[in-house]
Amino acid sequence: MSNPYLPKIASIQKVKPETYDTTTFTLQLDDPTERKAFQYRPGQFVELSVFGAGEAPFCISSSGHGRDTFDLSVRKVGRVTDALHEMGEGGQVGVRGPLGNSFPFEEVEGKHILFVGGGIGLFPLRPQIQDVYRERDRFASITVLYGARTAEDLVYRDELEEWQQQEGMTCLLTVDVGAEGWTGNVGVVGTLLQKVEIDVPNAVAFVCGPPIMIRFVVQDLSGMGFGEEAIVTTLERHMRCGIGKCNHCMIGDKWVCKDGPVFTYRQMKAMTEFEE
Amino acid sequence: MTARMLPHERIDEFVARLMQSAEVVAPRRVEVADVFYGPVSSPGEVAWDYGTAIEPLKRFLLPQRETMLRFSTDGGLKVEAECDERERVFLGVRCCDVTGLGVMDAMYGGDIPDPYYMSRRERSTVIALTCLEAPEETCFCVCCDAGPFLTEGYDQQWTSLPEGMLVEIGSERGEALARANEDLLAPAELDQIAARYRLAREAEKTFGDFKSYIAGAMAKLSMNEVDPEVWEQAAMRCTECGGCTYLCPTCSCFTVTDRMNGSEGVRERHWDACLNNCYAREASGHNPRPERSDRLRARFFHKISHQWAERNGRQACVGCGRCVVGCMAWAHMPAVTEGIRRGVMT
Amino acid sequence: MAEIATVCPYCGCGCGLYLHVRDGVVVGASPSRSHPVAEGRLCLKGWHAHEVVDNPGRLTRPLVRRGAELVEATWEEARSAVVAGLGKTLETDGPQAIGVLGSARCTNEDNYALVRFARGTLQTPNIDCSLRIQCVPDAPQPGEAWRAGVSTGQIAELDDADLVLLVGSDPTEEHPAVGARIYQGRQRGLRVVALSTRKHPLARLADLHLPVRPGGELRLIASLLHVVLAEQGMAGEGRPGAEDLRASVADMSPEVTAADTGVSADLVRQAAGLYLSSERAVIVYSAGLALSPQSGAAVQALHSLAVLGSGGSRRQVPVLSLLCRNNLQGCRDMGVAPDVLPGYASLGDDAAVQRFEQAWQCELARGVGLSAWEMPGQVRAMYVMGDDITRSIPDPEATLSALEALDFLVVQDIFMSPAASVAHVVLPAASFAEQDGTWTNLERRVQRTRRAVSPPGEAREDWRIIADVSRAMGKPFPYEGPQQIFEEISDLLPIYAGVFYPPLAVNGGIRWATPEARDAGGQAEVMPVPPPAEALEAAASGLRASDQYPLLLAADPTLRPWDGEVMVSQTLTVAGEFTVLTKDYPDGMLCLNPEDAKRFQVRGGRPVRVVSPKGECQMQVRVTDEAPPGVALVPHHQATRLGIMEISTDQAGGRPVLAPTPISVGPAE
Numbered sequence A: 001m002s003n004p005y006l007p008k009i010a011s012i013q014k015v016k017p018e019t020y021d022t023t024t025f026t027l028q029l030d031d032p033t034e035r036k037a038f039q040y041r042p043g044q045f046v047e048l049s050v051f052g053a054g055e056a057p058f059c060i061s062s063s064g065h066g067r068d069t070f071d072l073s074v075r076k077v078g079r080v081t082d083a084l085h086e087m088g089e090g091g092q093v094g095v096r097g098p099l100g101n102s103f104p105f106e107e108v109e110g111k112h113i114l115f116v117g118g119g120i121g122l123f124p125l126r127p128q129i130q131d132v133y134r135e136r137d138r139f140a141s142i143t144v145l146y147g148a149r150t151a152e153d154l155v156y157r158d159e160l161e162e163w164q165q166q167e168g169m170t171c172l173l174t175v176d177v178g179a180e181g182w183t184g185n186v187g188v189v190g191t192l193l194q195k196v197e198i199d200v201p202n203a204v205a206f207v208c209g210p211p212i213m214i215r216f217v218v219q220d221l222s223g224m225g226f227g228e229e230a231i232v233t234t235l236e237r238h239m240r241c242g243i244g245k246c247n248h249c250m251i252g253d254k255w256v257c258k259d260g261p262v263f264t265y266r267q268m269k270a271m272t273e274f275e276e
Numbered sequence B: 001m002t003a004r005m006l007p008h009e010r011i012d013e014f015v016a017r018l019m020q021s022a023e024v025v026a027p028r029r030v031e032v033a034d035v036f037y038g039p040v041s042s043p044g045e046v047a048w049d050y051g052t053a054i055e056p057l058k059r060f061l062l063p064q065r066e067t068m069l070r071f072s073t074d075g076g077l078k079v080e081a082e083c084d085e086r087e088r089v090f091l092g093v094r095c096c097d098v099t100g101l102g103v104m105d106a107m108y109g110g111d112i113p114d115p116y117y118m119s120r121r122e123r124s125t126v127i128a129l130t131c132l133e134a135p136e137e138t139c140f141c142v143c144c145d146a147g148p149f150l151t152e153g154y155d156q157q158w159t160s161l162p163e164g165m166l167v168e169i170g171s172e173r174g175e176a177l178a179r180a181n182e183d184l185l186a187p188a189e190l191d192q193i194a195a196r197y198r199l200a201r202e203a204e205k206t207f208g209d210f211k212s213y214i215a216g217a218m219a220k221l222s223m224n225e226v227d228p229e230v231w232e233q234a235a236m237r238c239t240e241c242g243g244c245t246y247l248c249p250t251c252s253c254f255t256v257t258d259r260m261n262g263s264e265g266v267r268e269r270h271w272d273a274c275l276n277n278c279y280a281r282e283a284s285g286h287n288p289r290p291e292r293s294d295r296l297r298a299r300f301f302h303k304i305s306h307q308w309a310e311r312n313g314r315q316a317c318v319g320c321g322r323c324v325v326g327c328m329a330w331a332h333m334p335a336v337t338e339g340i341r342r343g344v345m346t
Numbered sequence C: 001m002a003e004i005a006t007v008c009p010y011c012g013c014g015c016g017l018y019l020h021v022r023d024g025v026v027v028g029a030s031p032s033r034s035h036p037v038a039e040g041r042l043c044l045k046g047w048h049a050h051e052v053v054d055n056p057g058r059l060t061r062p063l064v065r066r067g068a069e070l071v072e073a074t075w076e077e078a079r080s081a082v083v084a085g086l087g088k089t090l091e092t093d094g095p096q097a098i099g100v101l102g103s104a105r106c107t108n109e110d111n112y113a114l115v116r117f118a119r120g121t122l123q124t125p126n127i128d129c130s131l132r133i134q135c136v137p138d139a140p141q142p143g144e145a146w147r148a149g150v151s152t153g154q155i156a157e158l159d160d161a162d163l164v165l166l167v168g169s170d171p172t173e174e175h176p177a178v179g180a181r182i183y184q185g186r187q188r189g190l191r192v193v194a195l196s197t198r199k200h201p202l203a204r205l206a207d208l209h210l211p212v213r214p215g216g217e218l219r220l221i222a223s224l225l226h227v228v229l230a231e232q233g234m235a236g237e238g239r240p241g242a243e244d245l246r247a248s249v250a251d252m253s254p255e256v257t258a259a260d261t262g263v264s265a266d267l268v269r270q271a272a273g274l275y276l277s278s279e280r281a282v283i284v285y286s287a288g289l290a291l292s293p294q295s296g297a298a299v300q301a302l303h304s305l306a307v308l309g310s311g312g313s314r315r316q317v318p319v320l321s322l323l324c325r326n327n328l329q330g331c332r333d334m335g336v337a338p339d340v341l342p343g344y345a346s347l348g349d350d351a352a353v354q355r356f357e358q359a360w361q362c363e364l365a366r367g368v369g370l371s372a373w374e375m376p377g378q379v380r381a382m383y384v385m386g387d388d389i390t391r392s393i394p395d396p397e398a399t400l401s402a403l404e405a406l407d408f409l410v411v412q413d414i415f416m417s418p419a420a421s422v423a424h425v426v427l428p429a430a431s432f433a434e435q436d437g438t439w440t441n442l443e444r445r446v447q448r449t450r451r452a453v454s455p456p457g458e459a460r461e462d463w464r465i466i467a468d469v470s471r472a473m474g475k476p477f478p479y480e481g482p483q484q485i486f487e488e489i490s491d492l493l494p495i496y497a498g499v500f501y502p503p504l505a506v507n508g509g510i511r512w513a514t515p516e517a518r519d520a521g522g523q524a525e526v527m528p529v530p531p532p533a534e535a536l537e538a539a540a541s542g543l544r545a546s547d548q549y550p551l552l553l554a555a556d557p558t559l560r561p562w563d564g565e566v567m568v569s570q571t572l573t574v575a576g577e578f579t580v581l582t583k584d585y586p587d588g589m590l591c592l593n594p595e596d597a598k599r600f601q602v603r604g605g606r607p608v609r610v611v612s613p614k615g616e617c618q619m620q621v622r623v624t625d626e627a628p629p630g631v632a633l634v635p636h637h638q639a640t641r642l643g644i645m646e647i648s649t650d651q652a653g654g655r656p657v658l659a660p661t662p663i664s665v666g667p668a669e
């Protein structure tokens, strides 16, 4: 019987600070065969072990296309994330996964693609943004709306700049609280929705961020006429095992880890515990 | 049905043979009056006349605390999985506990089998012991289709008749075990088999007051039609001791922690309870179930909704009555299901 | 797998607990159905008790201070350091300059050995336990070797009770096993009369709730006595002391007290009526009563009410005193107090002193010593055994600095407590799962705790460490094990005379009794104590809210009482449950009634500035109707470090009390 709790060993290839409390770690599995076998899709996550501190789930924040490494972007909030931030290049960690389902891709071909991210909610969206952009010919348009609390909280600064400049993609930023030096939009991310033109009946929205932000954005999108199937989000829950055994992530009759973490708004509404 | 008779005077010999090749886990008395399922060191230790054991078999298959991995960080990271390959015979197990195993199997098997649970489970032989009368006044298996006699789920099921144990066979494994000990067994007579059915009927009549209105509660829960006031009232009574979950044969939540000692460490899992405030609390401080009433509702939904019954093969309450014994207050299964039915908690 | 029958190490209930041992490791805990305290139940702490045992944070080696650091040492080195350090203080400042603290987490044998060490070996009368501050006060009782604050009844009596008078207590959180009996009892019609400032869950379900203003408890109980004695004119007839009692509460009619207690005369009469007419009442009180400087007297008054009796036969009502830690009763019984000897023998009792001097073969320090809260500033050296002094005593920072400033500090513990971190020598002790011995629960039940596994590393039993130090100081103890110590205890302490070590092995142990009660074949006849006029007076004139300070802030010891406690917060799986305050209310959880929250325009979860005549601080708000309008509540263990509460002295116990203090609440900076 294979042991789904046994992590594969990986080494930290690169450490790139994103903000004052978040960092992107580039990892590579140590074993070449395992490295090859490690195929994932945007939206999936891994369970990361920092041995001695524990294990925690993180979404894979880079596209798997053409590389045998992958990124985890991590905010420092507790035992595991603190310990990870103590580690440098060459440090060894454990990885289980990829776990969970993924964002629809082929299914949304030909559509206008809208990404709405809040704070570190951009982490899970990033691989999907990268993949969609790489094959932009297959989609009608690509729009990225991203907001954070302050300018200091914006992640992937260089990439955001690229996205704003790139052809074939619209990228708008906003911060909740403006400050000196910030010349962009001020206001919650939902306010950006009014600034872009979207062919709603032919669009699909990928939304990720803190629970309260998801709630408001979903309301806005519904108000704009987005169907329940056209709103896709990824949920975060306290998780231990990542494979539907420990039950921590259960919502109603679903496990976020196994049945998710990607859900359409329709699926979310059907969950008995879902509160609007 | 293939059935055999094991004369009373040969039981000890049968048990002694079991002990030669496996760890025999059976009800045994601890201190003066408490009974635990535990490894016995001689056939005489088995407490055949017990009520119910303090804890279900879970303590062997999904221990309260168990090591999953061992690792060392000295000279390159090394990680190894722990594995328990002991053969076990669970002997004299109450029907409710056997039924509970079925639910656990569904949870811990499935498309991603849990290797710790399953490797133990696959090496287990389960011999059920029927209840000729309600063993405790808190028992309500009759409301849960989980006893006092079973029709499936066991390898062997023993019923104490005047002449000896009637041994019913429920699986290949059970048949193999009987065959290997054929010299101790005799074929069962027709009237002995008939006696078993008569006893089963009589046993059902001896169950007491702790009726649980599972079916009615199940319908309301599954349709999301429970009066929210019921959860508020249950929450006022529940003290979040975790007892109902820890004692439940089918509650299986766990949490995982690492323990380090120098450069050597272990990863352990421990029972956890979905009623705990921090169970679902997230790193941001956000708690999807901030109130006790939210958590109670989630727990009972998992136990007895149609949605989960479908996923697990049956609803998860087996009527063993342990939550009634262990509840610090008045928020156990029969109390809450009755509350759901009546729309108000007493 | 073996199941070892022992006792839960947390609260004063002392539930029967099995520790599950496999391959020398404690791998689980479960309840005992046959145990008389909880009959098959445990609260969350009990269910996880096994997790502290091999916690990686356990102390496993003796540590000795070298400059700024504590470094590992052998037992010999550590012991020499202790002998040298204490010896130096003895030489230069005398025995009075040494303070010793015992612990409600340690066994009777540990505490008894410590008292012998203090009063015998060191010749110091300064021995105490800091927990006294946040617990049910005990107060001297005239006559027998008895103190108000000791339970006269037992927990199981709640099973056939028809009424429980629940004073100041939230047993569901603090003493779950007692709470459990009350919940179960309600199903068969047990009536609950709750008398408490806070509307805790049981107060909500109660038949009658008397929402007393903090500080008004004594006068409220006095008015109950008034109704019972003066108006119903029956109770206590012929009982010794009843006449004095009647006279003392003559002026305490509920109409008079209503203004100070906030409880209407009608409610008081209803409560008295229910009490008098109940055939099998039980009185339960807890630390929630300790909100005021008069709580010692309030406890005495409750015992008096119990003695008067209820029902047609005026049967004496059993009292349960909910002590907050598992062996606080035993710790008191063993004489871990500055003003008594083991077994509550008076320091002035020559015969008793002689008994101990003969047994211990040395003279005894006979004086009244310093209390735990007086020690840090007044002694030069301290010996602390498992006492969380920085948690209990008001102003923990000052306490810690005072400890740091000592010439010499020894701390014996299972974890690196704040006090240990500033000690000169730290000695690793065995936990509850690693030693044999006895514990006495809140109903005086003397029970065996059992060694399930060996202590980690070089940790040792507390009594053994003390005996070794004493031997090194030239005063050897003759004990070879806990049984021998216990035998001495039952020889020398009349209250333990009927209790023998071997039979304690039977689940549930034996309850001790005074010789008088044993002779009478039952309950002790407790003398009623008239509430002192000064205390009644003081209770009326306590601090009040005003225009400038419109709220009254009270420190509630029963509010999240376990949050941050040393042992539970080291319980790996459920530590989160016991660190909620640290996470969500790091500066202090200020509980406000929704009305008040609205009135002062503050929101839940938000920090606010709180100002009192003594100072100001920041706290986080929790909006809850558990707090009555006009009253703000804060957990006692957080209140100690706010620095804004008035500190007064309990007249009947001498302990410092965080008195209800008027405050104003406004937006945080």
Ligand SMILES: Cc1cc2nc3c(=O)[nH]c(=O)nc-3n(C[C@H](O)[C@H](O)[C@H](O)COP(=O)(O)OP(=O)(O)OC[C@H]3O[C@@H](n4cnc5c(N)ncnc54)[C@H](O)[C@@H]3O)c2cc1C
Pocket: A045, A054, A055, A056, A057, A058, A059, A060, A061, A072, A073, A074, A075, A076, A077, A078, A079, A080, A081, A082, A120, A123, A124, A235, A236, A237, A238, A239, A240, A261, B278, B280, B281, B282, B283, B284, B285, C576
């Ligand atoms: C599917 C999924 C994807 C995630 N992706 C990312 C990501 O890309 N980047 C990122 O920074 N974070 C991500 N998270 C959140 C991340 O898992 C938590 O921040 C992490 O578990 C905290 O672990 P810790 O040991 O550092 O904190 P702890 O010390 O364990 O705890 C801090 C607090 O977090 C809570 N907590 C513990 N475990 C979890 C958990 N598994 N999930 C949520 N809360 C928890 C605890 O109750 C506690 O209140 C993701 C979570 C999920 C479920």
Ligand code: SF4
Pocket: C008, C009, C010, C011, C012, C013, C014, C015, C038, C041, C042, C043, C044, C045, C046, C047, C175, C176, C177, C178
């Ligand atoms: S009620 Fe007290 S003694 Fe009983 S399990 Fe809980 S903490 Fe332990």
